[in-house]
Amino acid sequence: MDWSDVRVFLAVARAGTLGAAARSLKISHPTAGRRLRALEDATGQVLFQRTAEGYILTDEGQSVFALAEQMEENALALERRLAGGAARTGRQGAPVLCGLVRGVCFTTGSDRILRKISGGGTGVAD
Numbered sequence: 001m002d003w004s005d006v007r008v009f010l011a012v013a014r015a016g017t018l019g020a021a022a023r024s025l026k027i028s029h030p031t032a033g034r035r036l037r038a039l040e041d042a043t044g045q046v047l048f049q050r051t052a053e054g055y056i057l058t059d060e061g062q063s064v065f066a067l068a069e070q071m072e073e074n075a076l077a078l079e080r081r082l083a084g085g086a087a088r089t090g091r092q093g094a095p096v097l098c099g100l101v102r103g104v105c106f107t108t109g110s111d112r113i114l115r116k117i118s119g120g121g122t123g124v125a126d
Contacts (some may be wrong), residue, residue: 003075005039006068008032009047013065016054 011021
């Protein structure tokens with residue numbers, strides 16, 4: 001599971017269409033579709049019902065939406081804390097720390113990552 005995929009999930013849930021979600025994230029429509037499929041494949045769940053009118057959360061999608069929003073809030077809080085309160089974005093408007101947050105949220109090595117942060121390290125691949 002990748003934080004970027006969760007961001008796409010949230011954008012689609014909020015916008016209701018893949019195109020609008022892609023525009024809000026400043027990514028291409030095909031990229032948004034691939035990210036959403038990757039999340040569904042990784043979780044083994046269908047998170048949206050695809051209709052002619054747009055995307056509607058399934059029961060499973062609804063059940064994880066609040067958790068995904070909490071992840072987003074925590075990621076933004078972490079970014080603000082590490083950036084000294086200044087909101088920064090990188091390529092395509094993505095939060096600078098997306099890769100770092102992914103590591104913290106989805107790896108068992110989060111203690112190693114947090115030690116690296118507190119010790120002034122900048123990478124998570126070590």
